[in-house]
Amino acid sequence: MKKSLLFAAFACISLIGQAQFWDVSTPAPLKGTVNTVEAEESIPVFSKDSSILYFVRTFDPQNKGGEIDQDIWYSVRNDEGFYTDCKRLKSLNNKLNNAILGLSDQGKVMYLLNAYDGRKDFQKGIARSSRSEKGWSKPEKIEIPALDIEGEAYGFHVSGDGKTIIISHNGPNSLGKEDLYVSEKTGNGWTKPVHMGNVINSAGFEISPFLSPSKDTLFFSSNGMGGEGDADIFYSVKLGTWTEWSSPVNLGTPINSARFDAYFSYSDEDVYWSSNRDNVLSDIYTATILAPPSLSISAIGTDVTVYNGKDGRINATPKGGVAPFTYSWSNGMTTEDINGIPKGEYTVTVTDKIGQIASTSVVINEPELVVAKSESRDFSMTHYFGYNAISLDASNQKYQAFVSGVEEQIKTGRTVTVKIKSSASRVPTNEFASNEKLAKTRAEKIKKKLEAHFKEQGLQDKLKVVISESFVGGPPYENDRNNKEKYQPFQYITLTTK
Known part of the structure; x- marks a missing residue:
């Protein structure tokens, strides 16, 4: 029969490796x-x-x-x-x-x-x-x-x-x-x-x-x-x-x-x-x-449905480990699943009851911005000059309307080409070497004006200005230079987009 006496003098020493058990x-x-x-x-x-x-x-x-x-x-x-x-x-x-x-x-x-x-x-x-x-x-x-x-x-x-x-x-x-x-x-x-x-x-x-x-x-x-x-x-x-x-x-x-x-x-x-x-x-x-079951975590994300929206969500699922679990998301949230989130990358870290840690990341995307395409439109204008005139005033209403139309087309993503057609009448010029020179000068003048304006607007890469034609036309001159009705229809420039 066993004795009931247990000596109280005792001791032990820790000499083995550290262990963690659950x-x-x-x-x-x-x-x-x-x-x-x-x-x-x-x-x-x-x-x-x-x-x-x-x-x-x-x-x-x-x-x-x-x-x-x-x-x-x-x-x-x-x-x-x-x-x-x-x-x-x-x-x-x-x-x-x-x-x-x-x-x-x-x-x-x-x-x-x-x-x-x-x-x-x-x-x-x-x-x-x-x-x-x-x-x-x-x-x-x-x-x-x-x-x-x-x-x-x-x-x-x-x-x-x-x-x-x-x-x-x-x-x-x-x-x-x-x-x-x-x-x-x-x-x-x-x-x-x-x-x-x-x-x-x-x-x-x-x-x-x-x-x-x-x-x-x-x-x-x-x-x-x-x-x-x-x-x-x-x-x-x-x-x-x-x-x-x-x-x-x-x-x-x-x-x-x-x-x-x-x-x-x-x-x-x-x-x-x-x-x-x-x-x-x-x-x-x-x-x-x-040994405790090893802890891991997976997550499935649902993308945002509209551009710049905040209806994304992520469902996280821990596997293994020892419950209960705590969660820490990179956006500060502490729930297992997160909702109402915008586009971005999200990382979740889960910790179980015994201190095991696992993490995973999910990228939430969003649709691209949909820009409504404007209907492609072309514009044209014609301006008639007086005798020997070559300049077009920027305040001219037809010119302003033309420039505004070109700007709107460029802002829709379109690249616009402006073609210049310039004419001089047969009335002899006393300021230019020839009527052909007068017609060409009118074209070059408006070309520079257009290029300067669109450069100032930062749209120069979306605009191309070309001189398609400069010529001398109209009826023969009969020493009647003051006859505007006869000669002015042939003293013009025409701007056309393409």
């Missing part, structure tokens, strides 16, 4: 021969490659101090992956309570419960032993200033890098039977233990601390924060200094049970802890970390 398989007692019927097993500590399991066994008659003693044991994993053929670590056990607190990252330093010092080979505290080809050295006490442990309930945890010690005991400013304190390495020594604050300590006890290798997450067991049973395993995230922590979160079932659960650790893809859920005394339990 669920575990159904817990089961560790396979192999580590767990026994008549003894109690606790404080599992693994070598870096998990090939060796060190643990504490209590109430085994083979212990150096007899049945009421607790010793350090170990087992080498066999080819089938089980831990069998358990042996005592003889060189580091004495007739008092012994426990391995863990191994350094390199596996060359072992941390041990108590100081292996004094007349009775016992002093409360922590010690270390170094490994060489000859085996483990004699334990040496780790001196922690102002550490004064009273009572039989205390424990330690040393970070994998050997620079931080978490201590559980009833010390200064304790809120309950055991509180958590921290001491940090400084050169060759250690700082005075500091109470880790009221957030992670309670009026009950906080025991079996375990730091993640990154030292930003602390696992521990408590009976003062509610939960499933006698003691539950919690975790808290470091927010700043060693006294600033998030509110502890209960790991819940199936890790915790209606009875005692403590000494949590993990190695590779498995978690380990001690529990008496199925028996009077504790055994080592294990469960496999179930």
